[in-house]
Amino acid sequence: MKLKKLELMNEDFLQYLWKTRGFDHHYLFTTQGEPLEIIRPGMHNTDSGPDFFNARIRIGSTLWAGNVEVHLRGSDWRRHKHGDDKAYDNVILHVVCEDDEPLLRSNGEAVPTLELGGRISAEQFMRYRELNESTSWVPCGKQAGQVDSLTRTGWLERLMVERLEQRAQSIVQTLLQNHYDWDESFYQHLARYFGMKVNADPFEWLARTLPYRTIARHRGSLLQVEALLFGQAGLVPESKETYPVLLAREYRILSRKYELPAPQGHLWKFMRLRPVNFPSIRLAQLAALLHHSPRLFSACMETENADELLQLLNVRASGYWDTHYRFGKISPQRTKSLGLSAAHTLLINTVVPFLFVYGRRNGEERYCERALRLLEQLEPEQNTIVRSWAEAGLKADSAFDSQALLQLKSAYCDARRCLHCAIGHRLLKNS
Numbered sequence: 001m002k003l004k005k006l007e008l009m010n011e012d013f014l015q016y017l018w019k020t021r022g023f024d025h026h027y028l029f030t031t032q033g034e035p036l037e038i039i040r041p042g043m044h045n046t047d048s049g050p051d052f053f054n055a056r057i058r059i060g061s062t063l064w065a066g067n068v069e070v071h072l073r074g075s076d077w078r079r080h081k082h083g084d085d086k087a088y089d090n091v092i093l094h095v096v097c098e099d100d101e102p103l104l105r106s107n108g109e110a111v112p113t114l115e116l117g118g119r120i121s122a123e124q125f126m127r128y129r130e131l132n133e134s135t136s137w138v139p140c141g142k143q144a145g146q147v148d149s150l151t152r153t154g155w156l157e158r159l160m161v162e163r164l165e166q167r168a169q170s171i172v173q174t175l176l177q178n179h180y181d182w183d184e185s186f187y188q189h190l191a192r193y194f195g196m197k198v199n200a201d202p203f204e205w206l207a208r209t210l211p212y213r214t215i216a217r218h219r220g221s222l223l224q225v226e227a228l229l230f231g232q233a234g235l236v237p238e239s240k241e242t243y244p245v246l247l248a249r250e251y252r253i254l255s256r257k258y259e260l261p262a263p264q265g266h267l268w269k270f271m272r273l274r275p276v277n278f279p280s281i282r283l284a285q286l287a288a289l290l291h292h293s294p295r296l297f298s299a300c301m302e303t304e305n306a307d308e309l310l311q312l313l314n315v316r317a318s319g320y321w322d323t324h325y326r327f328g329k330i331s332p333q334r335t336k337s338l339g340l341s342a343a344h345t346l347l348i349n350t351v352v353p354f355l356f357v358y359g360r361r362n363g364e365e366r367y368c369e370r371a372l373r374l375l376e377q378l379e380p381e382q383n384t385i386v387r388s389w390a391e392a393g394l395k396a397d398s399a400f401d402s403q404a405l406l407q408l409k410s411a412y413c414d415a416r417r418c419l420h421c422a423i424g425h426r427l428l429k430n431s
Contacts, residue, residue, distance in 0.1 A: 011072055014095070014097055021041065023119040025038060031115055034059050034060045037058040064092040069095070073101070074101040075100050077094065097120070131427070142391070142393060154422065156405070162411070172357065182297055183296075184213065186300070191203045194346070195279065195282065202267040205267065210232045227246070229287050234264055235327065236248050241327075276339075280324075281321060284317035284320075284336065285316070289315045300312070301367070304373075309343075309347055348403065356372075375398060376398045376400045379399065380399055381399060385409050389408075
């Protein structure tokens with residue numbers, strides 16, 4: 001059954017049909033009666049200008065190369081004032097659902113037009129409307145699991161690379177700011193993820209005001225590394241306890257030596273956090289990591305096994321914190337190790353993206369491949385989104401899968417980009 005009600009159509013779906021040739025494309029003719037063959041539909045343009053660049057189309061016996069513009073109606077060209085825009089001078093074909101107004105060039109010559117109104121499957125469009133108007137947590141609901149495994153696997157691989165490329169943008173920006181100092185940039189991103197979501201910004205501020213090269217000069221002394229971090233964070237209180245007194249003394253000397261900016265103790269958040277996630281504990285663990293791993297960036301880049309990397313990151317806060325979660329407040333004795341879950345987060349969000357960017361920037365594909373391989377070695381994350389995908393039929397077997405599914409949800413499902421999703425495309429095609 002063909003779609004006949006134009007008011008139901010929208011331009012996004014029409015562009016999708018042209019790009020995928022998802023309409024009856026046999027025995028095509030222009031509205032002027034000339035036979036038409038689509039050799040290449042062109043590259044979809046999501047910015048200003050014609051909808052598709054560099055298309056190749058045979059009209060009659062002539063092979064045309066140029067741009068294609070898609071509208072619901074032929075008269076939309078005039079309404080959109082494309083005739084006044086030179087960017088549209090190279091349009092070789094006007095694709096419309098209904099040709100209600102012929103399109104003429106400035107010299108009076110007719111622009112070839114293809115009318116698709118009678119060639120669109122009503123079932124396919126209604127399936128698209130169901131996806132677009134769905135109130136489920138993702139538009140395709142539990143139907144995603146019905147898509148063949150080849151499509152799912154290929155799409156998840158693309159999503160994972162897309163996610164890493166997005167992460168790469170912020171890393172490259174940090175590298176530019178740090179004049180391509182990889183150690184400094186890695187330290188800043190690592191510090192941010194030590195803060196988790198609640199204290200990510202304060203941790204990043206701390207790393208930017210307390211350079212890695214400054215810490216590196218004192219990493220042989222855990223006390224001095226802790227003094228720099230806690231002192232610059234503004235968290236060392238006036239106290240009679242030996243440990244904070246020593247930290248305060250060391251920080252006074254080191255802050256004057258390096259002319260560090262004033263601490264910002266008000267930035268840190270403790271409310272509604274589990275004690276193990278208090279910034280004081282995370283800072284102590286970061287200090288331990290910087291102290292025990294003098295070449296941290298290099299160590300992470302050179303280690304190929306995920307378990308070894310997790311052990312490298314899984315450090316323990318110094319002895320004072322065995323009986324404290326905050327300065328001056330005694331708590332039951334408990335070793336404050338970072339834990340595999342937190343190390344897992346650091347590996348996924350810092351080490352893996354840096355491996356990927358390092359490989360891309362230096363033309364060494366083996367680092368990019370290692371980044372993806374590390375994700376395949378890690379257990380999938382456990383959160384609401386990953387569990388919901390499992391209920392929908394897409395179960396994550398590794399961190400590679402769970403990261404790809406998070407990208408699918410945020411970049412496609414939440415934005416209702418079903419027409420750009422391989423799963424959505426397969427469901428529409430099957431309909």
